Structure formats: C-alpha cells, structure tokens
Amino acid sequence: MNWAWGGWPGSWTLSPEPGSGSARAETGSGQGDGFMIEVPVGPLTICRRLKEHGFAAYVVGGAVRDALLDRPPVDWDVVTDALPGQVAAAFPGSRRRDEQFGRVLVAGVDVLTMRSDGSYRDGRRPSEVTFTRHLELDLLRRDFTVNAMAYDPFTGVLIDPTGGREDLELRVVRAVGEAGERFGEDHLRALRALRLGAVLGFSLHPHTAAAIRAHATRVGLVAPERVRAELEAILLSPGVSPALEHLAAWGLLPAMLPELEPAYRQKERSTFRHCVLTAHYAPAVVELRWAGLFHDAGKVEGEGADHAASSACLAQTALERLRSPRRLIRQVVRLVEHHMFTYPEGTPAGTMRRMVLCLGPDGVRELLALRYADRQASGRPGLGEQGERALAHLRQVLVEGSAIGLSQLAIDGDDVAKALSWVPGPGIGRILELVHRRVLDDPALNQREALLQLVEELGGRPAENAGGGD
Structure with a gap:
C-alpha cells in the first residue's frame, strides 16, 4: 500500500492513495529468532517514512513488551535517530511536545529521538540530555529491562541489550x-x-x-x-x-498512604489484609477498589457501626492529598460511609426507594458489590440474607420505576399552599416532605386527588401546622 498526504491543509495523516486499498488491512510483520510482531499501520507508516528520509526507526518500549507477551499493546512509540526538528519536517501537522527531551507527536504516536541522559536533579527528569545515533545508548537509559527493547518492523530484528526478552520468559x-x-x-x-x-x-x-x-x-x-x-x-x-x-x-x-499505616501495624495485620482482599474481590472499578481498600481502615480507632464514619474520613483525607477528582472522592466516601447498611427481614421496599434516591441506582449496585467483596474477603460467599433481600428490592424498585423523587410528585408547593390557604413559607416544604415519605412507602398514592386529601389531613394537625404559613 502506498501512502499520501491527506486531511486538513498542511497536515500529515494516514490516508491511502486512491486505489491503494484499505488502511486497516496493513500491518508490519517482522520475523526473527522465532517470533513475529505485528505493528499497526500508524507506527509502521511513521517508521517507513523516516527510513525513506534516511533515518533509523524502530518501535520501542511497552508495546514491544506486550506484543511479545501476546497482550494487545495500548500505546506504540517510535524511536529514531532523527532530531526533533527533522521529525517535524518529515510530518507536517505534527506537534512538538517536550522537544528538549526529543518528543514529537505524530498522528497520535510518540516519536522519540534516541538520547542518553545526564544527571537527574529533581528526582523526575534529567537536567540535560544528549541526542545520539546509537540505539543501545537510548535503551540503556530506560527503567526496566522488559521496557528496554526495540523492534525493527521491516527486518524482524529485536534489539535487546539488557536481557528483557529473557526476563519476560522468567x-x-x-x-x-x-x-x-x-x-x-x-x-x-x-x-x-x-x-x-x-x-x-x-x-x-x-x-x-x-x-x-x-x-x-x-x-x-x-x-x-x-x-x-x-x-x-x-x-x-x-x-x-x-x-x-x-x-x-x-x-x-x-x-x-499513611492513613493505612495503623491498620498495617496492627497485631497480625488482620484489618489491613482484609481491606486488601476486599479491594481484590471488588469489581475492577476505581471507586470500588478504593472503597474496598479503606472500608475498614477506621477499625483501628473505632469498632462497630462507628468505624464506617472514621474509615470514610481516612479515605477522604487520602484521596484529597492525592488530588483525586471531587466526584471520585464523593463516590468513595459515600460507599465507605454506607457499607455497614442493614436490611433485616421485614424491611419495606420504601427503604430501598430512599436508598435509590440517596445514592442513585448505580450507587446502590456498587454498595451491594462492595458488600459482596467484603464478605468474600471474610470467607463468606455471596451477599448474605440481608444483601440478597436488598438486591431483590432494588430490582423491584427499578422495574416499577417507583423511586419517585420530590419533583415527580403529582402536586407541588403551589398546590399545597392553595389547598391549605397558606402563604409561601417553610411549612409548605415540610408538608411536601411528609407527603413524599408516604409516597415512597406506597407509590400508588401518587395521584393528585389522593395527595391533596393527604395534604389536608397533614395540614390540619397542630404539630404539622405550627408556623406552616408564616
């Protein structure tokens, strides 16, 4: 397949010439030493163009590692002896990112100039780098041997100066x-x-x-x-x-995670190990794994139901220090706060409707998933009787659509004021809240006439009417 310039004016994209076939059909396959790596069209085409310009080009790093492990690579990087300016000239529309470290972004692929690093003074990046034409020098500066391999997609040669392939096998x-x-x-x-x-x-x-x-x-x-x-x-x-x-x-x-240090230092480390196992058994969703890790962390300080609140505080402190998104912090804290919920026999479905309104359907599902993981970590299978009862009510409520919010009532504040001849005031909100509670217990009540009758009954009670219209 031949490739041509395409897309917006002055840009470089992976667009085939007319009549050259489909881009998705081309991969670069190199065979050598008994293996083959298939390189996607993007990095393969970048390597080809760099070679056409007289430069060396290889795929490198984690993608090579994953391909050798038969894992689908996520990010493909290309390493070349072309300088950043030469890479940018070969690919109009590319973006120079961290150019001092030799990085240019081409059609979503990082193209990196071979380099050796000087001293690291800030514990993160080298204070100076030297661009080089020697691939092995570039590979020797990398972190781990399994990441320090390069692959020529045209000859099938694997360049592995540190023994990365052997470490993959080991x-x-x-x-x-x-x-x-x-x-x-x-x-x-x-x-x-x-x-x-x-x-x-x-x-x-x-x-x-x-x-x-x-x-x-x-x-x-x-x-x-x-x-x-x-x-x-x-x-x-x-x-x-x-x-x-x-x-x-x-x-x-x-x-x-200093918040977990007291649990780890606890005798026999049972609380820490239970938290770790709960995270392990939780579904691979980030808020659930965090919640599992922290759900009992507060047991070192408090016992019983109180530990949920202290555990939630520890989780919030840790996630705020790690500068987590606010939404994630709220989700984790809410899960940890409520993970000790009870749902004994005889609990009305109205309880689940309130839970759904408070946490949302997904929030209740995640709470039940955390309960399942918590029990698994304790050697107890399933959700247990209370969890199964809650799950059954959740399914019922979702099928019925009976988790009726305040705004979904058949009446509003104006209807309450008119029915009771009250002027606007906080009492109207209190009446609506009482009506809402009744509807959550019995969704069939959510009919206009029935609710107006209920308003009159509630508004006529001295305890309810005190200050109602003031």
Missing part, C-alpha cells in the same frame, strides 16, 4: 543496570516497578526489590497526581493483592 521485573541508580533518577520508578509486576503478574528481581526498600521514603517527594495514577493502575490490576502487600512490607505506605 516473568520478572528487573531494573536496567544498577537498580538504586534508576530509582534515584526518578523516584516514582519504585512504585512503577510494583505496578508493572501487578499488571503483568511478574515477580520482582531481588536487587530491584531491595532498591525499592532503600528508596521508599523518596516516593513521598513525587507529585501526588503521579503517585495516584500508579496506585490506581495497581488497584485495577489482576495482581492488586500481592502488590499492596509488597507496598506495605517494603515501606512505601508512610510516603503514599
């Missing part, structure tokens, strides 16, 4: 070179190693694990948003349970 995460140096360059790499192991289901090389322990306190120097992103990737990973156990055992809790 299922181990190992830092490139001396682990302490790598973690000193970027403090977040200690947490990133745990995340990589959790996502891939790999163990950590002993030297890498030792370096994590040695650099644990420095993770606290990393921007909260970056820490949260790694923590949430761990929380949503298949290996969330062992990763969180390692995180605590290797001394990272005080720097990242």
Whole structure:
C-alpha cells in the first residue's frame, strides 16, 4: 500500500492513495529468532517514512513488551535517530511536545529521538540530555529491562541489550543496570516497578526489590497526581493483592498512604489484609477498589457501626492529598460511609426507594458489590440474607420505576399552599416532605386527588401546622 498526504491543509495523516486499498488491512510483520510482531499501520507508516528520509526507526518500549507477551499493546512509540526538528519536517501537522527531551507527536504516536541522559536533579527528569545515533545508548537509559527493547518492523530484528526478552520468559521485573541508580533518577520508578509486576503478574528481581526498600521514603517527594495514577493502575490490576502487600512490607505506605499505616501495624495485620482482599474481590472499578481498600481502615480507632464514619474520613483525607477528582472522592466516601447498611427481614421496599434516591441506582449496585467483596474477603460467599433481600428490592424498585423523587410528585408547593390557604413559607416544604415519605412507602398514592386529601389531613394537625404559613 502506498501512502499520501491527506486531511486538513498542511497536515500529515494516514490516508491511502486512491486505489491503494484499505488502511486497516496493513500491518508490519517482522520475523526473527522465532517470533513475529505485528505493528499497526500508524507506527509502521511513521517508521517507513523516516527510513525513506534516511533515518533509523524502530518501535520501542511497552508495546514491544506486550506484543511479545501476546497482550494487545495500548500505546506504540517510535524511536529514531532523527532530531526533533527533522521529525517535524518529515510530518507536517505534527506537534512538538517536550522537544528538549526529543518528543514529537505524530498522528497520535510518540516519536522519540534516541538520547542518553545526564544527571537527574529533581528526582523526575534529567537536567540535560544528549541526542545520539546509537540505539543501545537510548535503551540503556530506560527503567526496566522488559521496557528496554526495540523492534525493527521491516527486518524482524529485536534489539535487546539488557536481557528483557529473557526476563519476560522468567516473568520478572528487573531494573536496567544498577537498580538504586534508576530509582534515584526518578523516584516514582519504585512504585512503577510494583505496578508493572501487578499488571503483568511478574515477580520482582531481588536487587530491584531491595532498591525499592532503600528508596521508599523518596516516593513521598513525587507529585501526588503521579503517585495516584500508579496506585490506581495497581488497584485495577489482576495482581492488586500481592502488590499492596509488597507496598506495605517494603515501606512505601508512610510516603503514599499513611492513613493505612495503623491498620498495617496492627497485631497480625488482620484489618489491613482484609481491606486488601476486599479491594481484590471488588469489581475492577476505581471507586470500588478504593472503597474496598479503606472500608475498614477506621477499625483501628473505632469498632462497630462507628468505624464506617472514621474509615470514610481516612479515605477522604487520602484521596484529597492525592488530588483525586471531587466526584471520585464523593463516590468513595459515600460507599465507605454506607457499607455497614442493614436490611433485616421485614424491611419495606420504601427503604430501598430512599436508598435509590440517596445514592442513585448505580450507587446502590456498587454498595451491594462492595458488600459482596467484603464478605468474600471474610470467607463468606455471596451477599448474605440481608444483601440478597436488598438486591431483590432494588430490582423491584427499578422495574416499577417507583423511586419517585420530590419533583415527580403529582402536586407541588403551589398546590399545597392553595389547598391549605397558606402563604409561601417553610411549612409548605415540610408538608411536601411528609407527603413524599408516604409516597415512597406506597407509590400508588401518587395521584393528585389522593395527595391533596393527604395534604389536608397533614395540614390540619397542630404539630404539622405550627408556623406552616408564616
């Protein structure tokens, strides 16, 4: 397939020439050493054009790793010996991002100039970089061996100077070179190693694990948003349970989640382990995993129903420090606050209607999912009698559409004022609230005539009428 310039004027897009076939049909396949990697059309075309301009070009990093593991790669990066300005000239419409570090965005693909790094003074980025034509120098500056491989999509050659492919076969995460140096360059790499192991289901090389322990306190120097992103990737990973156990055992809790440190230091660590297991059993939804991790954290300070409130406070403190979105904080706090809900035999369906109005249908579903995970972590299967009863009522309420909000009543404040001959005032709102409660208990009451009759009954009671129209 041939490729041509297309899209808006002056831009470079992946548009086939007329009659050249469909873009979706082309992938670059390279075979060498008994394996093949299929490279999507975007990065493949970028590599081809760079080669046509006389530059070297390879796909590199996590996409190569995932492809070798038969995992669908998410982000494809291209590395080249072309300088950023030369990349931009080859692809009009591209965007230069972090140009001092050699990064240019081309049609959604990061194109990176090969480089070696100088010293790291801020624990995040090198203070100076040197662009190079030597691919191995670029690979040797990377974090972990499984991320330090490049692949030529046209010859099928894998460039692997650090033994990344062997580590994939051993299922181990190992830092490139001396682990302490790598973690000193970027403090977040200690947490990133745990995340990589959790996502891939790999163990950590002993030297890498030792370096994590040695650099644990420095993770606290990393921007909260970056820490949260790694923590949430761990929380949503298949290996969330062992990763969180390692995180605590290797001394990272005080720097990242100090609110959980008392639970970890508790005798036999039963509360901490239960919270970790609850997060593990919860569906892979970020608010549920956070709620599972914190739902019993307050048990160290209080017992019984009171621990839900203290646990919610700990969750809120942690998520605010990590600069989480406000919506996420509200969701997690609400789940933790209500996770001890009771639903004994004889509970009327009106209780569920109130829960749906308070939490929303999805909120109630998530609360039940948290209950299920909590029980699983305790070795008790299913939702239990109360949870099953609540689930049955939830289904009933949703089928009936009977969680009627105040605004859905068949009457409004004007109707109340007219029926009782009251002037506008707070008493009208109180009457409407009482009417609403009755309707939640019996949705069939939500008929105009029936509600007006109820208003007259309520408005005629001295206790209800006191100050009603003032």
